[in-house]
Amino acid sequence: MAKGGTSQDEQYSLAAAEFGDAIGRLAYAYERDSDKRKDLVQNIHFELWRSFKIFDGRSSVRTWVYRVAHNAGASHIMKNKRISQNTYLNLDDIDEIPDQTDYVDAFERIDQLEQLMALIQRLNPTDRQIITLYLEGLDGAAIGDVVGISAGTTATKIHRIKYKLSELFRKGDTHVHK
Numbered sequence: 001m002a003k004g005g006t007s008q009d010e011q012y013s014l015a016a017a018e019f020g021d022a023i024g025r026l027a028y029a030y031e032r033d034s035d036k037r038k039d040l041v042q043n044i045h046f047e048l049w050r051s052f053k054i055f056d057g058r059s060s061v062r063t064w065v066y067r068v069a070h071n072a073g074a075s076h077i078m079k080n081k082r083i084s085q086n087t088y089l090n091l092d093d094i095d096e097i098p099d100q101t102d103y104v105d106a107f108e109r110i111d112q113l114e115q116l117m118a119l120i121q122r123l124n125p126t127d128r129q130i131i132t133l134y135l136e137g138l139d140g141a142a143i144g145d146v147v148g149i150s151a152g153t154t155a156t157k158i159h160r161i162k163y164k165l166s167e168l169f170r171k172g173d174t175h176v177h178k
Contacts, residue, residue, distance in 0.1 A: 011061075012049040019065045022136055023048075026066075029120050029132040030073035036080065044072045059145060066133060067146045074125040115172075119165050130154060131161045 006014075016023075023044050031037040051068045059067070120131055126147060133143045140151040140158070147154070 008049065008052040011052040011055065012045075015048060015052070015061055015065050016045060019062070019069075023065070023069055025136065026069050026073060026132055028117065029128060030076055031080075032117070032121060040073065040076050043076065044069045047072045060142075062138075063142055063145045066136075066138070066142075070129045070133075070146060074129070077125055112169075116165070116169060119168055123161070127157065127161050130157050131165070134158050134161075 024041055027037050027040045027044060031040050048065060048068045051064070055061075055064055120128060123131065129147050130143055133146060138146070140154040143158075144151045144154040149157075
């Protein structure tokens, strides 16, 4: 039995129900290809289930889920380094088109989101974790817990990452230069 007499399967089921959508968004930050992204989501869920065998409650379930998901994402990147980052958007990769009569605006927003995600996908794994967790609504302390840095360092990194992304986005540069 895991924490509090709850079984590993029960803990996983509760966490998957609560954080399943977030896991999908996190996977999208790590993988652009829809088939590889599905594999990554499946791997994150497997690692999450497996991790509840050792979960002892010293962190919140939310922090634990994000830590496991980001570790799986970082491992995925290391295993699947890509030679070319320039891929074209396939209509099958668009999960949902906003219900609007002005499709030009909708496609512009989708294009902007794709550009932003392309920039985020090119960040180093730690910066990618930080900005993705920030976009998921976690505060600096929670992000620091997941990544292993102080809340102050987290705030500084978030500010720098946002500035760098906004500059590159404004320039239309989807390649991150270090």
